[in-house]
Amino acid sequence: MTTLLLRIFVFCFCILVGATGRASSDSNSSTSLSSFEKAELRRLLDLGISGLSQVPVQGVLGYEQEYWRNPASVHVIRPEDITLNGYLNSVEALRGVPGMHVSRGLAYDNFASMRNFSGFTPQKFLGKIGGREVSQLMLGSANYSVDDYPVAVIDRIEIVRGPGASIWGTNAVNGVLNLVTKHSADTQGDSLRLAIQDNGTFMGDYVHGGQVSEDSYYRFWVRDQEYAEGTLDSGLPARDDGYLRKAGFRFDKELNSDLNFYIAGGGATRRLEHTLDLSARLLYQNSILPEYPEFIPLSYIQSVEPFLFASPLLSDGSENLLEGVSLNLPSTPPSWSSIASGNINFGDSQITRFEQYGELTNDSGHVVARLDGITDSDLEWSLTGAVEHTEISLGHIGFDWDQTQFDLGFDANRPLGDFHRLSFGMAARRTNLDVRSTVIEPFAFSSLINPTYLVPPSNPFDPTSSSSSVPVLSYNQEFTEIDRFTAYIQDSISLTDKIEVSVGTKFEENDLAGTGFQPGIRASWLANDSNVLWAGYSKAHRQPSLRERYTTLTPAKVWIPNPLLPGGGIWSNIQFEGDESLDREEIDSFELGWRSRPNENLLLEISSYYYDTKNAVLASQTSVNAYEAKDAKSYGGELSIDYRVSDLWRIRGGYSIARGEVEDSRVYDFPENTASLSSHFKYSDEVTLIQNLFYSGETKIPSDYNPITIPSHLRLDLGIVWQIKGDWEIGLFGRDLLESYHVETMYPGVDVEPARVERTFILTLLKKF
Amino acid sequence: MSLFKSIFSPITRGSASLFLLGAICVNFAVLQVNATVSGDEEDRRNARVQASYITRLVKCIRWEENSTERQKNFKIVVVGDETAGLVNSLSFLVEQTNLSNETHFIEVFHFPNSKSEEAIDFITAGTNFVYFTQDSILTVKDVTPYKKGALLLSQGREFIELDRGCIAFEKKKNRIKLIMNVRCFDRRISRVNPVLTSLKSVVEVVNPYL
Numbered sequence: 018m019t020t021l022l023l024r025i026f027v028f029c030f031c032i033l034v035g036a037t038g039r040a041s042s043d044s045n046s047s048t049s050l051s052s053f054e055k056a057e058l059r060r061l062l063d064l065g066i067s068g069l070s071q072v073p074v075q076g077v078l079g080y081e082q083e084y085w086r087n088p089a090s091v092h093v094i095r096p097e098d099i100t101l102n103g104y105l106n107s108v109e110a111l112r113g114v115p116g117m118h119v120s121r122g123l124a125y126d127n128f129a130s131m132r133n134f135s136g137f138t139p140q141k142f143l144g145k146i147g148g149r150e151v152s153q154l155m156l157g158s159a160n161y162s163v164d165d166y167p168v169a170v171i172d173r174i175e176i177v178r179g180p181g182a183s184i185w186g187t188n189a190v191n192g193v194l195n196l197v198t199k200h201s202a203d204t205q206g207d208s209l210r211l212a213i214q215d216n217g218t219f220m221g222d223y224v225h226g227g228q229v230s231e232d233s234y235y236r237f238w239v240r241d242q243e244y245a246e247g248t249l250d251s252g253l254p255a256r257d258d259g260y261l262r263k264a265g266f267r268f269d270k271e272l273n274s275d276l277n278f279y280i281a282g283g284g285a286t287r288r289l290e291h292t293l294d295l296s297a298r299l300l301y302q303n304s305i306l307p308e309y310p311e312f313i314p315l316s317y318i319q320s321v322e323p324f325l326f327a328s329p330l331l332s333d334g335s336e337n338l339l340e341g342v343s344l345n346l347p348s349t350p351p352s353w354s355s356i357a358s359g360n361i362n363f364g365d366s367q368i369t370r371f372e373q374y375g376e377l378t379n380d381s382g383h384v385v386a387r388l389d390g391i392t393d394s395d396l397e398w399s400l401t402g403a404v405e406h407t408e409i410s411l412g413h414i415g416f417d418w419d420q421t422q423f424d425l426g427f428d429a430n431r432p433l434g435d436f437h438r439l440s441f442g443m444a445a446r447r448t449n450l451d452v453r454s455t456v457i458e459p460f461a462f463s464s465l466i467n468p469t470y471l472v473p474p475s476n477p478f479d480p481t482s483s484s485s486s487v488p489v490l491s492y493n494q495e496f497t498e499i500d501r502f503t504a505y506i507q508d509s510i511s512l513t514d515k516i517e518v519s520v521g522t523k524f525e526e527n528d529l530a531g532t533g534f535q536p537g538i539r540a541s542w543l544a545n546d547s548n549v550l551w552a553g554y555s556k557a558h559r560q561p562s563l564r565e566r567y568t569t570l571t572p573a574k575v576w577i578p579n580p581l582l583p584g585g586g587i588w589s590n591i592q593f594e595g596d597e598s599l600d601r602e603e604i605d606s607f608e609l610g611w612r613s614r615p616n617e618n619l620l621l622e623i624s625s626y627y628y629d630t631k632n633a634v635l636a637s638q639t640s641v642n643a644y645e646a647k648d649a650k651s652y653g654g655e656l657s658i659d660y661r662v663s664d665l666w667r668i669r670g671g672y673s674i675a676r677g678e679v680e681d682s683r684v685y686d687f688p689e690n691t692a693s694l695s696s697h698f699k700y701s702d703e704v705t706l707i708q709n710l711f712y713s714g715e716t717k718i719p720s721d722y723n724p725i726t727i728p729s730h731l732r733l734d735l736g737i738v739w740q741i742k743g744d745w746e747i748g749l750f751g752r753d754l755l756e757s758y759h760v761e762t763m764y765p766g767v768d769v770e771p772a773r774v775e776r777t778f779i780l781t782l783l784k785k786f
Numbered sequence: 787m788s789l790f791k792s793i794f795s796p797i798t799r800g801s802a803s804l805f806l807l808g809a810i811c812v813n814f815a816v817l818q819v820n821a822t823v824s825g826d827e828e829d830r831r832n833a834r835v836q837a838s839y840i841t842r843l844v845k846c847i848r849w850e851e852n853s854t855e856r857q858k859n860f861k862i863v864v865v866g867d868e869t870a871g872l873v874n875s876l877s878f879l880v881e882q883t884n885l886s887n888e889t890h891f892i893e894v895f896h897f898p899n900s901k902s903e904e905a906i907d908f909i910t911a912g913t914n915f916v917y918f919t920q921d922s923i924l925t926v927k928d929v930t931p932y933k934k935g936a937l938l939l940s941q942g943r944e945f946i947e948l949d950r951g952c953i954a955f956e957k958k959k960n961r962i963k964l965i966m967n968v969r970c971f972d973r974r975i976s977r978v979n980p981v982l983t984s985l986k987s988v989v990e991v992v993n994p995y996l
Contacts, residue, residue: 048870048871048873048874049871049874050874050875050878054830054834054871054875055878057834058837058838058879058882059882061834061838061879062838062841062879062882065842066842066846066964066985066988066989067985067988069835069838069839069842070961070962070964070987070988071961072961073960073961074828074831074832074835074957074960074961074962075831075960231984232986232987271986271987274986274987274990277987391960391961393959395959395960397959397960432960511827
């Protein structure tokens with residue numbers, strides 16, 4: 018059986034790559050249009066004259082994502098997919114993308130992951146927004162709310178599932194998210210979008226575009242987002258209300274008919290509070306009650322102590338070994354008493370709830386400039402430079418960093434004869450960091466700096482062995498300057514009129530991922546006018562985040578009872594160190610896909626993948642390190658359907674299945690099943706009715722010490738959009754209508770209590786250009 | 787999972803590079819013996835883009851109030867043989883455009899070389915655009931006496947500079963750009979939207995008489 022399947026895979030690949038003889042014999046010389054061509058014509062119809070002038074006659078695989086013969090699994094989100102569904106920002110629109118999982122952490126943010134082994138930090142896919150790589154080195158994730166653009170300036174969001182390293186580069190492991198903004202000439206006039214939720218959350222943005230001269234255009238925009246306070250799973254207030262304010266600009270100039278320039282920039286400032294659940298972070302080390310875990314919340318053991326002394330027998334009839342023995346329970350530190358707020362469930366009992374609130378700030382600014390042109394020899398080239406500065410403070414855990422990045426990149430492609438198109442390029446990046454840790458008040462009491470001091474010959478009585486300044490997160494200051502250089506070459510080959518192949522590799526020299534090549538080959542076969550089969554093999558690398566490599570996490574204080582010590586014990590720390598030896602993740606990826614368009618109104622796509630990952634960086638359950646490298650495997654697939662039932666009704670659906678294994682054990686950090694169904698029905702020329710249904714299976718978010726289970730949930734959104742006059746639209750949307758709330762979460766590692774995603778109603782007003 | 791493990795381990799453990807190398811070799815070997823019709827796909831996309839341009843141009847041309855062209859449905863005539871699907875692309879786009887309640891109701895008519903005489907008769911009755919395919923036996927000279935206010939379109943710079951046509955599509959640097967004959971719009975029957983001619987990177991305005 019296994020041999021048979023292996024042969025099937027190799028056979029399919031060989032068909033796509035080499036079986037060209039037959040396909041070449043029946044060229045498509047018919048004047049009739051295929052359903053793919055009709056669908057492309059519909060898309061071209063939406064373009065203006067300037068847009069048509071940018072359509073390449075000969076496509077380059079890997080660049081032109083919507084080309085139906087593209088040998089990759091691609092989903093494209095248009096601005097109307099955001100506005101018609103009432104999404105406040107672009108990352109919310111990713112919920113409808115098969116193979117993606119979106120989770121709303123607290124009131125202010127949504128986080129996205131793709132395929133397997135991709136928590137929200139790190140994400141393991143490459144995020145590019147407005148020409149910039151936005152994934153942060155520290156946590157390995159992007160903050161899409163901060164980097165988002167007003168929908169009026171978004172041209173499209175391309176989601177490429179699967180490794181695309183040969184062009185996209187490191188971290189394009191599970192896929193690529195590429196948000197492309199419009200040329201300033203396409204945003205002339207004024208656009209306004211206002212959205213208000215029934216809970217008080219508000220978002221408004223305004224875009225103005227104008228013309229400076231015959232060949233130069235500009236736009237600027239502002240956005241204000243005011244967050245209402247959310248609710249934690251326990252019902253306590255999340256205290257996450259705050260604001261995000263942003264502004265940006267873009268200036269485009271046509272230097273001559275074949276040379277264009279643009280410069281764009283923006284800045285954002287965000288202020289809100291965030292919480293760290295400390296309820297299970299003040300622990301008691303248990304060594305005498307075998308039915309209890311090694312570390313028990315201190316308040317729990319305090320609550321059961323009277324019971325333990327009340328009877329010589331425990332409730333299960335076993336002998337009470339502690340009768341007459343002092344447990345040497347410490348008193349709760351005063352700083353913890355001040356943050357106690359009621360109780361939460363812990364097993365069959367309850368423990369004291371501790372919540373540490375702190376300010377979460379993000380200030381950032383960037384400038385990106387690009388020069389692009391086409392030479393007489395048809396060489397299309399672009400030179401891009403970017404500078405970005407970000408200051409982030411996680412006040413709830415006492416961890417701040419400033420990051421400055423400098424990017425310079427050159428990309429080019431040109432035809433080689435009639436059948437080849439060569440793409441090549443190189444890029445360099447420097448990142449400078451300034452990382453600071455502070456001790457949050459609940460942790461500011463004396464404890465052993467390092468738990469190993471309890472082990473002889475270390476002396477816990479040595480004054481230097483204890484400190485009241487052990488932060489939750491601390492960073493190894495030796496690593497504050499990180500460089501990366503990349504170069505790539507890829508050939509897109511038209512083997513026949515039926516078969517397209519891209520083959521290429523990327524070279525990378527990276528302080529975090531080392532030196533290496535990331536080759537890939539993809540092929541598509543136009544089996545007939547309405548069916549395309551494609552396959553690909555890629556090797557991709559992911560660099561460990563700075564958090565995974567260079568930070569030490571001290572998530573909890575633990576009381577170590579010891580009758581030999583004064584007071585009957587000593588406070589120590591539970592610590593997980595980063596692992597400097599963590600190597601890059603290396604993924605061998607195999608993909609197969611089928612794209613079918615029986616007619617221009619119906620598109621079916623199936624993609625499947627198998628990833629074999631070496632050195633997958635995963636949260637450690639056994640090691641002293643926060644993370645450890647293990648071999649992992651994942652496989653799955655996505656199905657998507659886009660059906661225009663009539664000119665009035667469009668239905669889109671998606672389903673994904675994902676399985677992940679780490680050393681032969683199943684993991685559930687990504688929902689094994691997700692599904693979505695979207696319906697847009699034009700009731701009249703002015704009124705559109707919208708329905709969205711989302712299903713997400715259960716996930717178990719990995720964590721250093723406290724994995725979180727998020728139950729499966731079904732979400733129903735309904736909306737109505739009324740085009741009141743000309744370019745003005747009003748929308749009313751109801752979200753999560755099936756239940757009053759469900760729970761979602763974001764951060765693994767430094768976990769926070771999951772937040773409720775509550776039923777909400779949103780009113781939007783949109784004025785298009 | 788052991789199934790997948792056993793399936794892919796031969797590939798992933800050591801033979802992946804050989805597999806890739808083999809695939810590349812097959813590619814290039816086959817490439818040498820398959821000098822086939824890759825151009826077809828380019829030609830077809832070229833035709834689709836041109837058809838899209840033509841549909842857009844309908845809205846960029848302003849016809850004078852009293853011209854007969856303004857009074858009627860917008861008629862696009864394609865003359866000559868073609869195999870790249872331009873006529874069908876144009877018809878499909880027009881169908882979509884008409885469905886979306888555009889200001890003009892557009893009609894597309896195709897006269898292959900075998901029906902050139904009928905084409906002349908049809909053009910004489912009044913039309914808006916006349917598109918000459920590359921294989922058309924009819925020329926600008928043949929049509930000019932009968933075209934009245936119609937604009938003449940085709941592909942290639944020489945259509946403007948030598949044949950004195952009105953609008954030409956030029957494939958240049960992997961894109962399709964427009965060349966417009968300024969003399970065609972310097973009259974009372976039709977005028978081009980100035981926004982179009984201001985798009986310097988898209989439209990080249992030339993005077994072939996200079």
